[in-house]
Amino acid sequence: MxxxxxxxxxxxxxxxxxxxxxxxxxxxxxxxxxxxxxxxxxxxxxxxxxTWLCVAREEEIPNPGDYLTLRVVDEPVAVVRQPGGEVAAFVNMCLHRGVAVAEGRGNARGFSCPYHAWGYDLGGKLKVAPRMQHSECDMQGSRMPPMQCVTWRGWVFVSFNRAAMPFEEFIxxxxxxxxxxxxxxxxxxxxxxxxxxxxxxxxxxxxxxxxxxxxxxxxxxxxxxxxxxxxxxxxxxxxxxxxxxxxxxxxxxxxxxxxxxxxxxxxxxxxxxxxxxxxxxxxxxxxxxxxxxxxxxxxxxxxxxxxxxxxxxxxxxxxxxxxxxxxxxxxxxxxxxxxxxxxxxxxxxxxxxxxxxxxxxxxxxxxxxxxxxxxxxxxxxxxxxx
Missing domain, CATH: 3.90.380.10 (Naphthalene 1,2-dioxygenase Alpha Subunit; Chain A, domain 1)
Incomplete structure (x- = not known):
């Protein structure tokens, strides 16, 4: 960058x-x-x-659907345990107006924007956008910006940069x-x-x-x-x-x-x-x-x-x-x-x-x-x- x-x-x-x-x-x-x-x-x-950033301990989100949120230099981040057990992270910002769809921490089956109810799965993929049937914009496959995410010794590291050096090289x-x-x-x-x-x-x-x-x-x-x-x-x-x-x-x-x-x-x-x-x-x-x-x-x-x-x-x-x-x-x-x-x-x-x-x-x-x-x-x- x-x-x-x-x-x-x-x-x-x-x-x-x-x-x-x-x-x-x-x-x-x-x-x-x-x-x-x-x-x-x-x-x-x-x-x-x-670069790579340490944002959580895996123990903080032990079960599928467990999530936590934080702000990294004022950018909203969500870290979520996926249904298959892996951990994913994404920029916590609704694709409509940018409102955070997850707050604090907890367990969820998916996320819904509190502003206009756009709904997302646990990986941040858009599932529903109410009353948007007249829009000609193609939203198929849309998702909140995913972050690179790895676990190391029980810690969750993420990177906003999709071209960041491989984590193995970093560590x-x-x-x-x-x-x-x-x-x-x-x-x-x-x-x-x-x-x-x-x-x-x-x-x-x-x-x-x-x-x-x-x-x-x-x-x-x-x-x-x-x-x-x-x-x-x-x-x-x-x-x-x-x-x-x-x-x-x-x-x-x-x-x-x-x-x-x-x-x-x-x-x-x-x-x-x-x-x-x-x-x-x-x-x-x-x-x-x-x-x-x-x-x-x-x-x-x-x-x-x-x-x-x-x-x-x-x-x-x-x-x-x-x-x-x-x-x-x-x-x-x-x-x-x-x-x-x-x-x-x-x-x-x-x-x-x-x-x-x-x-x-x-x-x-x-x-x-x-x-x-x-x-x-x-x-x-x-x-x-x-």
Whole structure:
């Protein structure tokens, strides 16, 4: 999708040259990238309408007819379990006037537009258009725009772009050398999805989630003192993968006050140290995380140039759900997560305010920000291409 790039965006190219310098000379992006409506529009076309996006967990729609809806950079999407068991997705927009035909989530045999009652099957194909018998327009075989849709490790990925690279190629860097051996979500169960609104541009949150530099400082009172990234407290080793991906192992105790384990050990980690932990990121907006007793998927969705919605999927081994104390422990776990996310949310909101200031100048990057730079430079490659 080679869209015309606004002049305002082109004017920034000279100002991002320092970001592409080697890490020891690299600087962060200019503030415009975090509030400009023009740049947000470019990101929508060149990133979110072009690549593969993780939109759901299969468990959320287990039965034929189960569906859920969401908005991706303000485009309406429906994800539906088909009668044969496969998952399909389409742009949730009636072919008559564009009204969304599905709302929220639920189970249906088909969909009916609430405006003029045009009816569709579960795959988005038009079945009935009342009082249109005098129209000479050929509507035979019409359907709401279908999206590419695949499932991977229990997750639903979609793409608006019918010519997007094959998903197997997209995900290959993470499958190579069993890079995500620890992300065995097929052997876990989804407990809950948290949805948190954050007052910042989506990239600030994506960068924050891979920024290890701030962890021992900002999160000192929650989990910062329980995390180690390398041989020393001042080192960080990370696999920088193609197209902005990254993965690394760390030493980190389970998420809880004091690092106490609250749920059974993930089966494939039995016998391993209680500080076993790994993380990975999939461009543009997916962040995967493992502790000894749990898995999480953090998905960052832009809702405007300066606001973001964070979806956190919480997954545990099946044995955890048999524990009579599970519900109580889950509430404690969620409270801890809300606390640490609150620490980040306050900080990125402060960053967001700085981005529009005429006094803001991008600062140099630390050697601990290698993954942050990797994500940013890949982002620049994408939005400045073509």
């Amino acid at each position: 080679n869209a015309t790039v606004p002049i305002h965006f082109l004017d920034l190219r000279d100002r991002i040259a320092s970001t592409r310098e080697p890490l020891s000379r690299s600087k962060h992006l200019p503030g415009d990238f975090y509030h400009s409506a023009d740049i947000h529009a470019v990101e929508k076309r060149k990133i979110f309408l072009d 290959a860097p993470y499958e190579k050398d069993d890079k995500l051996w620890w992300f065995q979500t097929g052997r876990t169960r989804l407990a809950e999805k948290l949805v948190i609104e954050v007052a910042c541009n989506w990239k600030l949150l994506v960068e924050n989630l891979v920024d290890v530099y701030h962890v021992p400082i900002l999160h000192k009172g929650t989990f910062g003192s329980m995390v180690r990234y390398g041989g020393t407290s001042d080192s960080f080793e990370c696999d920088l993968l193609p197209r902005g991906g990254w993965a690394y192992d760390q030493k980190a105790r389970p998420h809880s006050s004091g690092g106490k384990q609250m749920f059974p050990t993930l089966p494939w980690l039995e016998g391993m140290s209680d500080d076993t932990s790994s993380r990975a990121g999939i461009f543009p907006n997916v962040n995967l995380s493992m502790r000894l007793d749990s898995l999480r998927n953090w998905v960052v969705w832009p809702t405007s140039p300066t606001t973001t919605e964070l979806h956190i999927y919480l997954m545990f081994p099946h044995a955890a759900f048999d524990d009579p104390e599970f519900a109580k422990n889950l509430e404690v776990y969620k409270a801890f997560l809300h606390k640490l996310v609150g620490e980040d949310a306050g900080m990125v909101a402060s960053l967001q305010l700085a981005m529009k200031s005429p006094f803001f100048e991008p600062g140099p990057m630390s050697h601990l920000e290698s993954a942050v730079r990797h994500v940013i430079t890949n982002y620049l490659d994408v939005v400045t291409a073509g």
